[in-house]
Amino acid sequence: MSELVLRRKKSRVFREANTVVAVMAREITVFFKSPGTAIMSLAMPLMMMGMIGGNLMQNMAGGIGFEFGEFMLVGMLVIMLFMVTTMGMTSLVDDHEIDFNQEMLVSPVSRYSLVIGKILGAGFAAIISMAGTLIVGLVMGITLPVGKLLLVLALSPLMCLSGGALAMIIIGLIKSKRAANLAVMLITMPQMFLSGAIIPINNSGGALLVLNRLMPMTYCIDLARAVLYVGSPEYGSVVMFNPAVNFAAIAALTVVFLVAGTYFFARSEKNR
């Protein structure tokens, strides 16, 4: 028997972790091999932060009791993570079209490992966009403390996982590229406006309040702001929840969306 077969790893934990890494590495490799995707990841911050953010700063910055540029930059960083991760998840549709999903699903690994690897891989492009957003922010004269920024960076994989898990619920069921592109808008746009990313939602009520409480982006943004504003006088007017509440809500929503999204995805591939 070949040496390779004899060396086959027995540990289930190792194999699942290895699957997550391999799937993630594939996404990153493909990212670097697709110049278009890389360019889009860097162009997104210019559009989002430079144009939308710049316009908001010029027209909405007065009388809110805190520095709007900084407030918006944190929101934009999280929007980038969610939006680019969600866009990255549409590669599931590409994989379906080239039958690569079959190759993954026939392998003896957990479907969760495949999906988590996919989300973290998509998150790589999101982190590139996040860095781009910071650079555009810097050009616009908005800076964030480096130490606190590193903490937000450390939280970014969790935020990507959260955004990707939510995207899975819809994209995992879709088999056409056009529908997937529409789904990206459907998933990201409401979150952008309802989660308090660029417009404060401290005074929201009714249905909008219910919706923003159901969106993982709300808690991700609030957690990022809690990290960046801790110890500052604006903390009370910018941050809505205790960081522990945010963390627990992100974890709970991520688990719920991940379980549901993975189930729908595996089922839609297998039940024809």
Add this chain to the structure above:
Amino acid sequence: MSMIEVSNLVKQYKGAKAPSVDGVSFSVEKGEFFAFLGPNGAGKTTTISILTATLSKTSGKVKIAGFDIDSAARQVREKIGIIFQNPSLDPQLSAEENIRFHACLYGMCGYRPSFRLMPAAYRNKVMELAEIVGIEDAMFKPVKKLSGGMQRKLEIIRSLIHTPDVLFLDEPTQGLDAVSRRSLWEYIDETRGHFGTTVFLTTHYIDEAENVDKVCIINHGKIAAFSTPEEMKHSLLRQELILDAEDRAALTNELSALGLPFTVNGRIIVPYRESAQSLIARLQTRLTVLRIHEPTLEDAYVEFLNKTGREAA
């Protein structure tokens, strides 16, 4: 020991009026080479998809290597390898990156970001297989730049790298040239001999199934025939002697006198069931042509479909 046990398998696709697979039962023993043949749309790929746990079934029981496909799907996946009917490679990755990805998913080795950093056992195995199928020069090229035949060869390497107990081949030589087909079958024969791999084959090249242990023909989603190739050939077709003589009239008179049926179709064709030697020994006319025609599995397959109706479900 049965490596594949299928009992009363039914699959009806959503919205379909009739099942694509309708009450199929069969078993394949360990180490057997099993051919699952049938016309387009007969239910071959549907069956293979269910057996590889990539498609849900409507009803029935399936066990692979003793594991139930419903309650132990992971163990089933651990035991199998497959070459899908349609290519399932990532065109953006290189050939080697596709194999590395597969090897990692099957727990052969930990992921490393480049081939040079992978364990020597992996590198040796990949290059050994690449040499066997003749794509060693293409291993580091993007898959999208490889020809269809080369992509097929790459899939073959990928399906064999984890040395599966049961290998499902869904039209594996589609798009391959004659030399590649031959080298593939030589390698699969070698793998079977070395590891006792059970092979489940669907193909439209019936000659590839000539040396299998069992043949199963599926038509309209139902098993239409199940036997060895020899049994199938002999139950459907007779062996024939192809004869001719300078004095053809004398030969035909002699055949009539001996009570042997024959047809004249360019040559004189004499079907027989006894031994060819005893039949020839009884002829006195001097022959100018003497050939024995052994029916092939393809002859038997075509004859079978002609008899049973070949239109697909």
